[in-house]
Amino acid sequence: MPGQASPHVLSSIPLAPDPAHRLGIGRSAEVFADAPGRVLKLFVEGSDPEAIAAEFRAARLAHGQGLPAPRAHAVVAHGARTGILFDRVEGRSLLRHCGMRPDRVMLGFRSLALLQRRIHARSGAGLPDQRAVLREGIVRARISEGARTAALARLERLPGGEALCHGDLHPENVLVTPGGWRVVDWQKAVAGHPAADAARTAMLIRFGRVVDGPRAAATAAPLRALVAFWYTLCYRRGPGPRVGLADIRAWTLPVAAARLAGRIAENEDALRAEVERLAAEAA
Template sequence: MVCAPCLRLPCPPGAVSDRLGAGRSSEVFAEGSDRVVKLYRRPFEPEAVANELAASRLAHGFGLPVPQAFGIVGRAGRTGILFVRLDGPPMILRYACNPLGLLLALRRLARIQHAVHAFPAAGLPSLRARLRHEIEGARVPEPLREAALAALARLPEGDRLCHGDLHPGNVISTRAGLHLIDWQKAAAGDPAADAARSELMLRYGRFGPAWFSRLAPVRLARRLIAAWYVAGYRAASGMPREAIAAWRLPVAVARLFGQPSGTDAELLAAIAALAAKSPDFEKASLFADSEQSPGSDSGGDAAAQGPSASVPR
């Protein structure tokens, strides 16, 4: 296990001292001693904000470890959601330099994710429909897009509660245990798709600066961590590894719909390796002149080697 380097980032102009955290789409500020407000960056999608509120309330109502959401609020011309405050760091920071603690926490998280999937997701959007939309707009060559869409069409719709983006960066480690935050992408879907997304993010999600993520020891550690997580989820759920493997190509291609990240090139090579083994890709000519597809070298994606591999993710 390797630790991400400690980073000290300057506060952006206009930042205030009670800011507790920030992500790509939002910032979190303290509001009194027992609440926080999550303010979305402009421009924002009103549907995503409404979906996070609805999903958070749904999950909290089921008794899952999710902060209570009070409602949508406005602050300084921005839109946000008011939540109960959770005391503790994100899981990714809590265990950044504690390999054994991280592995144990990942096992707990896998069990929590399985518990989430036990509940219906009435009123939430379709996960498969969202993946289709993201695949159609993903930054990939057309043959890869077509292979992903064909694979997606054969997969089940599902009606279970899925977080949609569950990884250690979206988990708060408190004295009472792990709590799940950031339900913007929550949807009704197949639990295997949600587990495949978590696997993908453990392997290819943003983790420190781009150069750090490209280091060979870091890539190996992340592959092993992703495999460990999938094993933990399968132990909790009894799900066959083939069920998760079937979602890897669509979920990985959908990942390249959003903002670019430092691991996009590695992920694209892994996608090519996955697609090359798909029956939907047999007639494509993208790699017709190559004896070996991208991503199949020693640094490529283990997922291409068989359904028991750990990525993508």
């Protein structure tokens, strides 16, 4: 970006993204095919430059420590928009890979838990502090003042850490490719405690989409709860330092509360009700 001296940052590129080359679009960015083997993740105008830089740093940190993250090459500017050049990854999301097949759900989420254990075995040194990020989110969360007070009080009693935490690991941020799994969207990565990151993934599974298709609506809530339980069990039994169920549960209130500071596509009311319930239990 302008004014930065990093050799991986370009001030501008002669690029005019062709809509015909667009591979995907989300709330915060579009993804375009770029040079052979690369893609450009072009963020919407007005995106926070520091958030983009944070994703670049985190993706490079993960890739540099041998994790299955696409290599980030450079931060680039195109007019009023900023983007990141990544290696291209061909695949479909874990969400779509699992679909409504119970066998794929069981195996897929077990593998997701083991992959998260691999991530947590790496260092997050240099990334934002997890507890500070959660504290800021809780302060801005759309919850009652009583729940806010309870979440902040709980957070202050929990330990910090230096483990690499993805911060947003869920089935749509994992791509299943012929060469193995790839983890994308490292924008929320932090240095912190593994149990907090596991709690966030369990919360995202429980209050987000796990299955897709017309049959999903009637069974979505109980299925999400079941899959979140299975994922948590697999994570606890995975290799690495012991993380108990009590450790993960202790982080659920502050993690879920902080989630309500951001944009939520669905299930916000259900998540808020869970936060209020947990806060009442903590009182």
